Amino acid sequence: MTVMQAPAYRRAEYHGFEAGGGHFIYLVSAGAIFEIDADVRTVLTRLDGQELTHAALVRELASDGRDTAEAEALVRELRVARLIQLGAAAPVMPQAPPADFPLQALVLNVTNQCNLACTYCYEFGADKIATPAGKPKYMTLDTARASVDLLIAEAVGRKAVHITFFGGETLMNFKLLRDVVDYANAATAAAGKAITYSLTTNATLLTPEIVTFLSDNRIGVTVSMDGPPEMQDKHRVYKNGKGSYAVIEPRLRTLIAHHKTRAITARVTLTEGVTDVVRIFRHLKDDLGFHEVGFAPVTTGEERAYSLDDNGMDSVLAQFSLLADEWLEYALRGESHGFTNVSETISELISGVNKSHPCGAGLGLMGVSPSGDLSPCHRFTDADTHTMGHVSSGIDRAKQGEFLKKGHVEAKYDCQSCWARPLCAGGCHHEAFVRYGDTGHANLHYCDWIRQWTDTCLRIYGVLAVQNPGFLERFAERKGLS
Amino acid sequence: MKHLRAINKKARAIGEAVAQVEAASAGTPTDMDEDVVALQQQPRPHVPMGCTLSFSPGWEVDAGGGTAGLCQPVERDIYDCYVTCFWPVQVPDHVNYSPDWASNCATATKDWRSLDLVFP
Numbered sequence: 001m002t003v004m005q006a007p008a009y010r011r012a013e014y015h016g017f018e019a020g021g022g023h024f025i026y027l028v029s030a031g032a033i034f035e036i037d038a039d040v041r042t043v044l045t046r047l048d049g050q051e052l053t054h055a056a057l058v059r060e061l062a063s064d065g066r067d068t069a070e071a072e073a074l075v076r077e078l079r080v081a082r083l084i085q086l087g088a089a090a091p092v093m094p095q096a097p098p099a100d101f102p103l104q105a106l107v108l109n110v111t112n113q114c115n116l117a118c119t120y121c122y123e124f125g126a127d128k129i130a131t132p133a134g135k136p137k138y139m140t141l142d143t144a145r146a147s148v149d150l151l152i153a154e155a156v157g158r159k160a161v162h163i164t165f166f167g168g169e170t171l172m173n174f175k176l177l178r179d180v181v182d183y184a185n186a187a188t189a190a191a192g193k194a195i196t197y198s199l200t201t202n203a204t205l206l207t208p209e210i211v212t213f214l215s216d217n218r219i220g221v222t223v224s225m226d227g228p229p230e231m232q233d234k235h236r237v238y239k240n241g242k243g244s245y246a247v248i249e250p251r252l253r254t255l256i257a258h259h260k261t262r263a264i265t266a267r268v269t270l271t272e273g274v275t276d277v278v279r280i281f282r283h284l285k286d287d288l289g290f291h292e293v294g295f296a297p298v299t300t301g302e303e304r305a306y307s308l309d310d311n312g313m314d315s316v317l318a319q320f321s322l323l324a325d326e327w328l329e330y331a332l333r334g335e336s337h338g339f340t341n342v343s344e345t346i347s348e349l350i351s352g353v354n355k356s357h358p359c360g361a362g363l364g365l366m367g368v369s370p371s372g373d374l375s376p377c378h379r380f381t382d383a384d385t386h387t388m389g390h391v392s393s394g395i396d397r398a399k400q401g402e403f404l405k406k407g408h409v410e411a412k413y414d415c416q417s418c419w420a421r422p423l424c425a426g427g428c429h430h431e432a433f434v435r436y437g438d439t440g441h442a443n444l445h446y447c448d449w450i451r452q453w454t455d456t457c458l459r460i461y462g463v464l465a466v467q468n469p470g471f472l473e474r475f476a477e478r479k480g481l482s
Numbered sequence: 483m484k485h486l487r488a489i490n491k492k493a494r495a496i497g498e499a500v501a502q503v504e505a506a507s508a509g510t511p512t513d514m515d516e517d518v519v520a521l522q523q524q525p526r527p528h529v530p531m532g533c534t535l536s537f538s539p540g541w542e543v544d545a546g547g548g549t550a551g552l553c554q555p556v557e558r559d560i561y562d563c564y565v566t567c568f569w570p571v572q573v574p575d576h577v578n579y580s581p582d583w584a585s586n587c588a589t590a591t592k593d594w595r596s597l598d599l600v601f602p
Contacts, residue, residue: 077484
């Protein structure tokens with residue numbers, strides 16, 4: 001038989017924080033951020049650790065001297081906004097995205113060859129999952145054209161598409177890159193779509209001609225590098241062990257001086273011994289002149305010599321906080337700072353993202369190997385265990401559906417009680433596979449780190465919302481254009 | 483919203499929803515004013531005799547917590563009658579005569595107000 005119980009209010013899932021003299025909550029079910037007043041804090045405190053029926057809650061609020069009608073209105077506002085809820089929240093179930101979700105971007109691995117031999121490389125290092133033996137090393141123009149055609153055909157309803165050129169070392173196949181841009185410009189124009197490009201490189205092969213081409217075609221450039229000479233040369237070495245800093249420095253200066261159409265970004269991999277975040281940032285931003293600098297800990301099993309241990313991560317987070325404070329100082333003055341890790345999180349907080357999947361891999365974005373095999377993203381390129389169709393035959397919807405179902409945040413048990421899941425959604429599929437052997441596993445090794453970082457960025461957001469909200473509005477517009 | 487200040491896009495969307503509910507409640511009754519209220523609230527809700535208070539299975543108890551008021555299926559839980567055909571005679575005929583009467587009601591627990599009225 002059905003047992004009827006008086007339903008009681010309980011607090012919805014949220015993360016509270018203080019910033020700039022104000023009180024805020026980050027509402028987990030929505031990704032919404034509210035500044036709250038003392039009345040709301042009173043309600044949330046009353047419901048801390050206990051449930052109250054509507055009548056009991058109103059009675060308690062009235063006992064503080066409030067008018068009953070005011071108390072009713074307060075409860076109503078919080079209930080409609082879902083900060084408090086009557087009874088338990090409905091259980092969450094993984095929902096598959098629409099089977100015909102349109103593609104937005106392709107990452108073309110124009111070559112899987114590289115002229116460097118970075119010791120931590122996820123593509124060729126000890127943790128590689130790629131199986132490139134017997135497969136083409138360079139993408140042909142036919143394969144690249146078929147990729148562009150697939151992108152246009154599968155981008156149903158999208159006004160703009162994006163191609164990222166990737167490697168190996170991307171510029172080892174620059175000739176193809178130039179031809180693909182010509183082809184894709186014409187093909188997308190004929191299809192009535194806009195197209196943008198980006199490229200990742202180690203910068204060893206940049207020439208003035210290539211820089212001019214990249215600038216003329218508004219191709220965003222990300223340079224993988226690790227900092228000043230002694231850090232860059234620790235892992236980012238040629239096959240004979242020689243460091244690459246001396247080769248790339250003059251090339252980088254040319255790139256930054258002459259590529260004026262898009263921001264030039266450095267992407268730093270943090271490893272054991274390369275954790276001096278502030279010094280790396282200063283060198284890349286101030287000495288070399290990169291517009292943006294982003295950092296990511298190396299993806300690897302924890303037994304590798306270059307992996308970061310807990311102490312390393314603590315040091316990284318402490319330095320991230322220093323740079324985050326600096327980012328805020330700049331923002332309060334209305335200036336751009338260039339620490340990408342904050343910029344990216346702030347832009348996600350502005351829109352209030354609430355992710356079903358950690359990124360677009362296998363959803364709106366796919367990787368293409370030199371042979372034309374499709375994979376969830378560039379990190380799975382040439383891994384036979386993760387092919388998802390071929391550019392000539394199309395997307396394998398069954399495999400795509402299986403991958404996305406696994407990677408859905410609601411399928412990750414460990415994430416269900418975490419307030420940071422709207423932004424994290426369990427973390428990188430590839431890292432999960434390397435660490436746990438399963439793309440659907442939550443990346444438990446960086447949960448604390450993610451929560452601390454999200455909290456740091458929320459506080460920055462709160463201070464700006466109080467002291468310089470105009471900056472957030474301008475920032476949102478700028479991100480919308482990029 | 484009086485007590486909450488929305489400071490990102492998602493929060494502003496929630497604010498708009500709150501404003502709509504508040505605007506609606508200014509004139510006509512809303513779900514929180516009238517027909518969906520906590521039973522312990524005063525004034526107590528009006529519950530017709532014979533209506534069970536849950537959607538499914540919906541057949542065990544009546545409003546009084548007993549079983550005396552059962553066996554008036556349509557009044558008790560019309561959607562369950564329709565979907566599971568417990569009492570096919572008393573609900574609109576979705577095979578021949580009123581195939582679309584529930585077409586606007588995708589999730590009975592949420593949008594049962596969208597059910598069409600069908601008169602014999």
